[in-house]
Amino acid sequence: MSDAHTLLSLQETIEAIAASCDDGDVWDRYAWVYVNKGDALIRQRFYLSSAEDEEDLLVDENGESLPLFAAERDLHHYLEAATFADVLIVQKRQQPLSQLDDYAAALEHYHRQDAFRDLGDFHAGTGDAPALPGIARGLSTEFDLQLAECPAERVGDAARATASLLDIPIAEALARCRQLPLVLGERIDPQQCARIERAFAALSLSLRRTTYRALAWL
Incomplete structure (x- = not known):
């Protein structure tokens, strides 16, 4: 099960995804990222579901199929966990020293536009990322x-x-x-x-x- 069914801050969610990248199993460990609504992303709370969580779903009044934990807390689908990781990776490759606000902006852009944020120097995360002292090139240590x-x-x-x-x-x-x-x-x-x-x-x-x-x- 994912993180003992807990709600996470944005920073904790990003760190959990990054830790999964270390193991190379983010796509196996997590299925979806759920979020509450009505506040700036950086202040919202998140839930990382597992494939097991997604097996027994409830349908809410809007027709959205949700795991029980998400439904009970009025959470909604945000991004698939693998897509969430990809957004972080692209942002990291463009700005290796990205801080929490930078990742929040990248995630909000993708959620609205269904496209990675292009900062001009490193479109869509392709090519060689700059190597900085003490900083990994990707989202894995x-x-x-x-x-x-x-x-x-x-x-x-x-x-x-x-x-x-x-x-x-x-x-x-x-x-x-x-x-x-x-x-x-x-x-x-x-x-x-x-x-x-x-x-x-x-x-x-x-x-x-x-x-x-x-x-x-x-």
Whole structure:
């Protein structure tokens, strides 16, 4: 079920969607974003439904089919969760340092116009997003990983792990492990980061991690 059936602020809703992007499962975790009406978007309350929530619906007096939790609180469909995420991603790519007001404006524009807001420099979120220190390019957290230190007696183990993870010859991996620091990943996603860290943790070797935040305020 979604967030134990709670109402969220806009900031909490955006953070929940971003956290799902970290796992790559926003499209599986959430189905719809519901909202109350009659106030500026930034002050409204939101509900993220799951696919399970959408199985047992009530039809209100206006013919709108709603999950029980949404119907009881007079909420209404706002955007599909995947579309909500896409709006955030496009806004983030155009303005990597977007704040809550910027995301609210992008969502309101899409809800009214059924189109992404075009700020002129980065239409529809296509192309390469600018890379800023400490900020991820998309809506998923990104990481750099380095092997900064390795005892001489563990170089062979580190080289074998490096060869497997980077799909390079063992001789090349050995040479890299002798010339530290060794870059094992740049701007990689959370799943890749976890996989690489597990491989080196099994060898009792720690890695240096640099984190790039998905949202500027995190």
